[in-house]
Amino acid sequence: MPEKLIVRDWRHVRVWLEPRLQGVRLVSLDVFDTVLGRYVGDPLEVQRAVCRAVSQRIGMDAETVWRARQQAEQALRAEAVQAGFDHECRYSELLTRWLECLPSTVLREQERGALPRFIRQTELALEAATLYVKPDAQVFMDWVREQNLEIIAMSDMYLDGDMLCELLRRLGIVDYFTFVYVSADFKLGKYSGRLFEKMLQVKGLDSQQVVHIGDNPISDRRMACRTGVQGVWLYEKADLRRRERQVLSARMAQRGGIWAGRHFFECVQTRSQQQDGLNPRDFFFRYGRDVLGPAFSVFMQGLQERLQQQADAGKPLEKLLFVARDGFLFERLYRTTDATVPAEYVYLSRRVITAASTADGLSHAQAIVAFYNPKQQGLASVCKVYGLPEAALQPLAQQHGFEDFSAPIHDWEDVRLHHFLQDEAVQAIIRAEGKQHRDLLQRYLEQVGFFAHQRVALVDIGWNGTVQKFLKQAFGMRKDFPQLQGYYFAFVPKLYADFGDDNTCEGIVHDSRRGNACERIPAEFEEIFEQGARSHEATTIAYREQDGRIVPVLKSAQAPDRQAELACNPLVAQMQLGIAHHWGHFRAVQQLTGYSSQQLLPYVHGVLERAVVYPTTEETCELTKLVHTEDFGHDHVLALANQAVGWGDLLRPRRLWQRLELSAWRYALFERMPLGIANFVFRIAYLHTVKK
Amino acid sequence: MVLSPVKLFVYALAFRFSSGRGRCFSPGIKAMTIWYATRLRLFLLDRAAVKWWRGWFESA
Numbered sequence A: 001m002p003e004k005l006i007v008r009d010w011r012h013v014r015v016w017l018e019p020r021l022q023g024v025r026l027v028s029l030d031v032f033d034t035v036l037g038r039y040v041g042d043p044l045e046v047q048r049a050v051c052r053a054v055s056q057r058i059g060m061d062a063e064t065v066w067r068a069r070q071q072a073e074q075a076l077r078a079e080a081v082q083a084g085f086d087h088e089c090r091y092s093e094l095l096t097r098w099l100e101c102l103p104s105t106v107l108r109e110q111e112r113g114a115l116p117r118f119i120r121q122t123e124l125a126l127e128a129a130t131l132y133v134k135p136d137a138q139v140f141m142d143w144v145r146e147q148n149l150e151i152i153a154m155s156d157m158y159l160d161g162d163m164l165c166e167l168l169r170r171l172g173i174v175d176y177f178t179f180v181y182v183s184a185d186f187k188l189g190k191y192s193g194r195l196f197e198k199m200l201q202v203k204g205l206d207s208q209q210v211v212h213i214g215d216n217p218i219s220d221r222r223m224a225c226r227t228g229v230q231g232v233w234l235y236e237k238a239d240l241r242r243r244e245r246q247v248l249s250a251r252m253a254q255r256g257g258i259w260a261g262r263h264f265f266e267c268v269q270t271r272s273q274q275q276d277g278l279n280p281r282d283f284f285f286r287y288g289r290d291v292l293g294p295a296f297s298v299f300m301q302g303l304q305e306r307l308q309q310q311a312d313a314g315k316p317l318e319k320l321l322f323v324a325r326d327g328f329l330f331e332r333l334y335r336t337t338d339a340t341v342p343a344e345y346v347y348l349s350r351r352v353i354t355a356a357s358t359a360d361g362l363s364h365a366q367a368i369v370a371f372y373n374p375k376q377q378g379l380a381s382v383c384k385v386y387g388l389p390e391a392a393l394q395p396l397a398q399q400h401g402f403e404d405f406s407a408p409i410h411d412w413e414d415v416r417l418h419h420f421l422q423d424e425a426v427q428a429i430i431r432a433e434g435k436q437h438r439d440l441l442q443r444y445l446e447q448v449g450f451f452a453h454q455r456v457a458l459v460d461i462g463w464n465g466t467v468q469k470f471l472k473q474a475f476g477m478r479k480d481f482p483q484l485q486g487y488y489f490a491f492v493p494k495l496y497a498d499f500g501d502d503n504t505c506e507g508i509v510h511d512s513r514r515g516n517a518c519e520r521i522p523a524e525f526e527e528i529f530e531q532g533a534r535s536h537e538a539t540t541i542a543y544r545e546q547d548g549r550i551v552p553v554l555k556s557a558q559a560p561d562r563q564a565e566l567a568c569n570p571l572v573a574q575m576q577l578g579i580a581h582h583w584g585h586f587r588a589v590q591q592l593t594g595y596s597s598q599q600l601l602p603y604v605h606g607v608l609e610r611a612v613v614y615p616t617t618e619e620t621c622e623l624t625k626l627v628h629t630e631d632f633g634h635d636h637v638l639a640l641a642n643q644a645v646g647w648g649d650l651l652r653p654r655r656l657w658q659r660l661e662l663s664a665w666r667y668a669l670f671e672r673m674p675l676g677i678a679n680f681v682f683r684i685a686y687l688h689t690v691k692k
Numbered sequence B: 001m002v003l004s005p006v007k008l009f010v011y012a013l014a015f016r017f018s019s020g021r022g023r024c025f026s027p028g029i030k031a032m033t034i035w036y037a038t039r040l041r042l043f044l045l046d047r048a049a050v051k052w053w054r055g056w057f058e059s060a
Helices: A010-023 A044-058 A062-082 A091-101 A109-130 A135-146 A161-170 A194-203 A217-226 A237-253 A258-276 A283-312 A328-335 A350-360 A364-372 A378-386 A390-399 A415-422 A424-447 A466-475 A526-533 A560-593 A597-613 A617-623 A647-651 A653-662 A666-670 A674-691 B005-018 B029-045 B047-059
Strands: A005-007 A026-030 A036-038 A131-133 A150-155 A179-182 A210-214 A230-234 A319-323 A343-346 A455-460 A483-491 A503-511 A540-546 A549-554
Touching: A005 A010, A005 A217, A005 B047, A010 A135, A010 A210, A010 A230, A026 A135, A044 A062, A044 A109, A044 A560, A062 A091, A091 A109, A109 A131, A109 A161, A109 A560, A131 A135, A131 A258, A135 A150, A150 A161, A150 A194, A161 A179, A179 A194, A194 A210, A210 A217, A217 A230, A217 B047, A237 A258, A237 B029, A237 B047, A258 A283, A258 A560, A258 A597, A258 B005, A283 A328, A283 A455, A283 A483, A283 A503, A283 A526, A283 A560, A283 A597, A283 A617, A319 A328, A328 A343, A328 A455, A328 A526, A328 A560, A350 A364, A350 A378, A350 A424, A350 A466, A350 A540, A364 A378, A364 A415, A378 A390, A390 A424, A415 A424, A424 A466, A424 A540, A424 A549, A455 A466, A466 A483, A466 A503, A483 A526, A503 A597, A526 A560, A597 B005, A647 A653, A653 A666, A666 A674, A674 B005, B005 B029, B029 B047
Parallel strands: A005 A230, A026 A150, A026 A210, A150 A179, A210 A230, A319 A343, A319 A455, A455 A483, A483 A503
Antiparallel strands: A036 A131, A540 A549
């Protein structure tokens, strides 16, 4: 009997095999967990996912489909044993029997023809999505091929040989093998030794001329040795432990809460590392992949679920409008899906919308919107936000007591402001300007088909839903104004409460109306999410007519805030590459696990809490290189963090508190404090103030 | 970057100490205990090592 070998890795297999090459004619390799690894611990997850896909297609309960499959499989295996074969079944036979086991009343006639093909393709696609080629195994196979030795694959598997070949082809390694022996084809398994005997018989080889390598001590070593084939047990300890952890993670996921999300993102991480682990990635790519990627991906999944719900309710959305500039990334991610709702990236900004909203004059409530910016410059800010002519309004402002047009107005009930806005000459100038803006905006909206549909959705990062609010305000009187649904990454309606009839908003990752303190984390550092999602183009400041079409006028590249943006664009591009990379893996794992966005959200909130409240030193240093600009008419640039808090600052708590309140990313200021304790204490204090 | 359950638990404590609503991304004490106990058991029992010894005795 051959040696009973235990080898710890592929390099040692080669070391053992090299001096014995002369007597060997054929190297046989086990496929699953030997040459191919899995991103998920349990192969049954693929079968479950296939059942879910089938249940969706035929409109039947997934559990019924699963039971039918189990029933068919068990029957076929029992029949094989009765016929004197091993406990094996073949996928092509299983498929036929499985469909027979499903209640025939549910299967529509037209489905009968297409369904087997759909199931087969889904099974192959999902298997391919969960598997990866182990790099060391591929190096070994290259070496074996250089020695002019034949390689065959031997697997105890329910897939037919041609399906396994297709799987190996999709993974790019089918050409290594001259033949694939699958237990399902012969109804003989490695575990009984009969598949080895069959292989020797077919190849006409002496057992001593064959070496078989696999991860199972019984099937791949003991039984191979019993038939005279040199069996080698590949004992990869790290791999075994990883699989144990994956199984534990999958078991914990059944508890719900964060565990489902943790299991999900562990699979995403394993998949990403296997495919991209050797590529050196810069900080912004990694931040996009590990922090913003989960958040934006779960938002995109939530969006797709809502589109499906609308369709199921018989009110399908007819058009998706991704709003510039922060809808840019979402539109890119949406394009990678097979969603069917037509989508368009539209050049809208708060600036052009607010400008158009002044066609009927400027109210006090509208004017004070300009004062929310901490760097506001009074009436000058009002003009910038609403695109009003400063030169024409300045003399009139002076008549109402505004000596300095750019002086901040801290008292929003300032009598001068009220008188200024009540002045008919002021309102006439504003209305004339607003009408021009509104006409151009209206023509642009007609051009993108906004009024041509009954149900339209706006997709944007958030926060107040200003664009949606003002669209309704400016054009809501039109009879063809559509039912408008806003889907936002985070929705925090601080400025407006009433959006009018047939005009609804929802925050998918955070919606302040849900009153859940744990999910409000995106609102604690809005700027980083805007940076991660924004377009590289400048903000839209107006429209103009060109060759009979309305085109957006973007902010000048010479503007100081635009200059700062241009400098940051390469960093943002890296972040977006990381997000897109994550999204690719996210979709593959989601298809396999079937988790909904609601199941993933608790863990994603935890990820964001870590990133925003407890940043690493590297994150603080790198992210503060970004500058933030906004499209509300100002030219200001907002630094993402100010000078870090030192121990001496703790002696002046009131000043420190004011500094923290004004900072865009207040938690980054504690970078000099060790262990994150200061962040934790400040978090508690801050949550107390929010509650009040 | 997958977060450890204990980190999530600590982050959620800040909510518990302030608003009293820390359940959102807290793994829960019971589930967390089960998680770490199972990890410890896997480490101590080390089924992979048991498999190896079985193979070693068989080949000896």
